[in-house]
Amino acid sequence: MKFFNLFRIAYRSLNRNKLRSFLTMLGIIIGVASVIAMLAIGEGSNQTIQKSISSLGTNSIYIFPGTNSNGGVRGGAGSVQSLTLEDADAIAAHCDLVKYVSPIVQRRSQLIFGPKNWNTTVMGIRNDYMLIRSLNVTIGNGISEADQRTASKVCLVGVTVIFNLFGDENFNPIGQIIRINSIPVKIIGVLSKMGQNTFGQDQDDIVLAPFYTVQKRMMISSDHIGSIIASGKTELQVVDAVDQITSLLREKHKIAPSDAIDFTVRTQSELSNIFGSITKVMTILLASIAGISLLVGGIGIMNIMLVSVTERTREIGIRMAIGAKGKDVLLQFVIESILISIVGGLIGIIMGIVVAELVATFGGWPVVITPLSVIVSFGFSSAIGLFFGWYPARKAAALNPIDALRYE
């Protein structure tokens, strides 16, 4: 019953100091909401990046010309041209740990259909590419081996290309002839929709064609290829497969053991790690911003609490004069702080989730709300609220009633 009385006293006190209660709560709301929203954005992009990378196939191996060991995966691609079709064929023939191999040539090209035109990436690939990337054809057929051999003028298109050339994503373009760099090419299949990748690139904005079709008919004659994609027999053998490929290409490129190689081999898990560290940096950045808002919120709480100390000390004096014990007064203030923390914390959590969802809806940015961010931000803000509610009250409650009454 006594506790209930104190609860009533605390509630009345909060109710009659609405502005002060609200401002204290605001500090907690800002702190909690910003931490939750920031970390939700960070974690969201992190998970999306991981997902889109693993969707590329966990045992894929990428071989790029040139070297760039600074983490910039494709940095050397344009500058050095060290890979040839023969390299790809040699890997297929000699590396027994490698399951699928496809050379890749690609260029940006102008597509024309009737009055419409569209600029996109045209990739020349072998059919293994489809297996390595787990790509499917939804309408029509895939590229046949005969198409590959004869460099026939056929292609597979992504839905973005269909939309831009035919005006409707759901248009069935099978059999239509489009011009790629003025060469007429027949559409034989539509690629299943893949959506955006982590970097906002539209993965459906693409045209796939037989390797020779692109290399012989569309490229300014060159024996060099852009890159090679391969896959290990199993996920566990990927590392050994990389070693096989590296030593094979070393031999073929006639590189002395002491010299640096002129190509780069990357596995899917290495790529994951690189992007993982990028997202980690981003998460740390967002977490720091959130931490600063938490601190600012905390200082706000502290200010309000300390500024009201004089008024509160006199109030404590009055309460003690009419019979409140030191512990009654302390308990009252702790109850007040807990009420403020809980209400402010809950509002903060709701606001944080709402902001995160708004970012997700209107910014098209993936968000994932982690329980840890909720617990940490809520815990920190309420700890500050509690401490700065409790500490001045403890000092005042330790005074003689008459000193508290006279406090200035």
Next chain:
Amino acid sequence: MPKAENLITVKELTKTYKTGNLEVFALNAISLNIDKGEFLAIMGASGSGKSTFMNIIGCLDYPTSGEYLMEGKDVLTRDKNELAELRNSKLGFVFQSFNLLPRTSAQENVELPLLYNNKVEASIREKKAIDALTSVGLSDRLGAMPNELSGGQQQRVAIARALVNEPLVIMADEPTGNLDSKTSYEIMGIFQKLNDEGITIVMVTHEPDIAQFAKTNIVFKDGNIIANHPVSDRKIATEELIKIATLTDEKSTT
């Protein structure tokens, strides 16, 4: 006349304040008996130690040395929590500056001592507060905030708050210091009524005419009691208020 029961006894009560090297004797070995049913007015020049004395017998402060018995039992050996209970159940305070909780209605202010009292059931809390406010003539202003009340009305709320736990003593430090004379007389009327009902009243005042409403006057000087005598021509508040009313009537008719 039956021998009055003793309520408060202080012996050699001393309070010193140190300011720098200087030691101020705010109270200089004061000894005094206060009987139950007494209405005591404490007079004296500013700085003579009246408030210091009140605060100590009101258990708001500790003396530097001396003895203090209430109903024959030692007070000064009790700890802070026990003193808080004593203040809550046996003492009521009325201050010069009212000391009501701001932004808190009259009724809630009066309920406050009851909330700190374990023995009072929630069900009778409201009734007790309303009864106390009614006895000081404020039954129609229960929901009023302190800033919506006149000084005299605020002081009455403070008296109701002091009354609500049915105390033995009411301690009032210059209760009329901020009020005009008519309002002061009204407050004295309330005190005399409470005193007639058996509540002991200890009051500090600067004004000799206010002191005349008490039964006994004592005078402080430099921390000592220099005079202690019963009031010979005691004023009765109800009569004084009628006199004031006829006076103002005469003025307005002439």
